[in-house]
Amino acid sequence: xxxxxxxxxxxxxxxxxxxxxxxxxxxxxxxxxxxxxxxxxxxxxxxxxxxxxxxxxxxxxxxxxxxxxxxxxxxxxxxxxxxxxxxxxxxxxxxxxxxxxxxxxxxxxxxxxxxx
Amino acid sequence: xxxxxxxxxxxxxxxxxxxxxxxxxxxxxxxxxxxxxxxxxxxxxxxxxxxxxxxxxxxxxxxxxxxxxxxxxxxxxxxxxxxxxxxxxxxxxxxxxxxxxxxxxxxxxxxx
Numbered sequence: 001x002x003x004x005x006x007x008x009x010x011x012x013x014x015x016x017x018x019x020x021x022x023x024x025x026x027x028x029x030x031x032x033x034x035x036x037x038x039x040x041x042x043x044x045x046x047x048x049x050x051x052x053x054x055x056x057x058x059x060x061x062x063x064x065x066x067x068x069x070x071x072x073x074x075x076x077x078x079x080x081x082x083x084x085x086x087x088x089x090x091x092x093x094x095x096x097x098x099x100x101x102x103x104x105x106x107x108x109x110x111x112x113x114x115x116x
Numbered sequence: 117x118x119x120x121x122x123x124x125x126x127x128x129x130x131x132x133x134x135x136x137x138x139x140x141x142x143x144x145x146x147x148x149x150x151x152x153x154x155x156x157x158x159x160x161x162x163x164x165x166x167x168x169x170x171x172x173x174x175x176x177x178x179x180x181x182x183x184x185x186x187x188x189x190x191x192x193x194x195x196x197x198x199x200x201x202x203x204x205x206x207x208x209x210x211x212x213x214x215x216x217x218x219x220x221x222x223x224x225x226x227x228x
Contacts, residue, residue, distance in 0.1 A: 099214050
């Protein structure tokens with residue numbers, strides 16, 4: 001594809017509900033990242049996939065957050081029992097050369113999640 | 117743990133002014149340093165990437181420098197235009213997992 005795409009662009013849910021956020025990376029990019037950006041803050045790392053496996057999930061805030069990438073392409077970020085504090089923009093990025101000095105991460109437009 | 121700081125949080129300048137945006141980081145063991153632009157309600161657009169072995173990169177009116185030893189990077193914008201108004205974020209890439217650590221960004225307003 002032309003770039004990283006994310007769906008939905010906006011998601012409004014009620015406290016306690018379950019949500020899924022989808023990311024389609026750039027074709028051929030083996031590395032995929034999820035970040036979370038709260039209002040007035042820079043993005044914060046959540047999880048990194050290399051292929052199908054989560055190579056680093058140290059940024060996931062708690063066990064309500066889970067992400068998968070079953071075929072090494074599309075990824076889904078899943079949030080259970082949502083809380084108002086989960087409200088943020090969730091950004092996805094992909095790259096071709098992780099762990100190198102030339103590694104450039106390309107970001108999608110993000111999903112704005114609002115928990116009422 | 118890498119920490120990235122950008123000060124000030126906001127900047128307002130008249131059109132045509134040359135300006136410098138500052139970024140500092142605490143861990144010099146970086147792979148690269150990247151500058152991004154973010155427009156309101158939008159994702160991130162990569163502006164410049166400086167590899168750890170490089171000192172600067174240029175693209176059009178933008179020039180970014182890197183001083184690893186002092187933990188600093190600057191983004192220089194020449195002849196600023198109202199269309200440059202946006203939030204500018206710097207991010208340091210560290211670790212084999214290529215984790216990006218971002219600053220909070222500098223919101224730039226260029227007045228016509």
